[in-house]
Amino acid sequence: MDGPGAPVAGADAPGGRADGGWADGGRADGGRADGGRAGGGWAGGGWADGGRADGGWSGEVSAGGDRLRVEARAVGGLRHPNVVEVYEFGEEPGEFGAPATPYVVMELVEGRTLAQVFADGPLPWRTSVRICSQVAAGLAAAHAGGVAHRDVKPGNVMVTSGGVKLLDFGISAPIGSADEQDGEVLGTPAYLAPERLDGGPVRAAADVYGVGLLLYRALAGRMPWQASTVTEMVRAHLYAEPPALPVIEGLPPVVSALLQDCLAKRPHQRPAAAEVARILEDSLRPVSARLSSSRRHFRRERRKVPSR
Known part of the structure; x- marks a missing residue:
């Protein structure tokens, strides 16, 4: 069974325990x-x-x-x-x-953080997609309520036997409010969207950028950019285009295309979290079911075209 509560393979491995520590913008360490x-x-x-x-x-x-x-x-x-x-x-x-x-x-x-899961190396593409689909679904619910998480990263995602849980909204903020506090940007440098480095309002799109980085790391086993300092990481977010994923057998092309969209430098070029969740979940379905769904969607769109 896929969807928001679908189990994630390997999620019931033992983990540690976290009693609410705060670091790098906020983190739940352990299991x-x-x-x-x-x-x-x-x-x-x-x-x-x-x-x-x-x-x-x-x-x-x-x-x-x-x-x-x-x-x-x-x-x-x-x-x-x-x-x-x-x-x-x-x-x-x-x-x-x-x-x-x-x-x-x-x-x-109870479970393991995604950071702990990542320590085991790259994940099967279906596991990667299912995890990130559920993260995006949780973010979509928050965005619908007017809240941006602002710290989407592996340490704030708990992988359990019953699905994924998004944790630690400790630096979340209302969408549209000022992103900086006393001239400082809250969050984790490795997962900061480019627009957050330039100031401006809190945007839901910044969370989608974080989902893109999670998906890239899950599939490739590493981050898109190799940076040893915060300055190098900031420069990568602002200017470096993410390299293409390595060849992954069976990975639907739509997932690779979506990943690039999530990591777009400009926030308005990224899809909404709800759309990310839908596309990722749909990519887990059999090819025949995906084709049938695409045909139905095309027919609905075609009926919307006004006659001349």
Whole structure:
């Protein structure tokens, strides 16, 4: 069975455990994102210092507290099989006059991060396409809700026996809002879309660029560009065209073409995440089924052409 909740081969291999660390823009390291209490804290979402005194988030909020609040608000309204679910968020009253501590309780997700899966080398093309199709489907749901993830990378994708989960919306932002914060760009340099380096508004297309990089790495076993410094990586994002994929037996040409579209330098040239998910999922179907679907689509489009 394909689709948003389709199982991913090899996903149930054992992994580590992550209790919500933040690095390189935000990351869930290891094999478990936990939604219950552990040792007096909240595993997964975790504790964050600070809060606001007006019944929301009180006082001085640390960077971790800000990210926790952003993630809770971004994911709290999303219900999609490829997005980690938030069950509850609020504040734990402080003791002895201490400020309240914000917390978030999230879905328990067990598996391996895509970063851990990549450590095993290139993936079969069907596995690569299925994973990235589900990542794109989760992003499409977020985009439909007006939110861009802004940190699509292997460490923020959990591969489970039941499908893929998109994690860590800690630096997500409303589409159309200012992308820079105090002159800084949040995210991971290796996965930053070119337009994010030039400022401007938050765009959903930047997440699609991240999906393109995930797909390239999954299929080729490496990134499109070899860069040893952040400066070299930034220059590659801005100016270097991604090299063609190595020959992969059985890979549908539509996947290679879509990959190039996702990595287009200009955001308006990239497809929407929903379209990426649809094309990738369709590429997993038997050739006869794909041809039949294409014919039906052509007939629908032909009927739309006005008569002269």
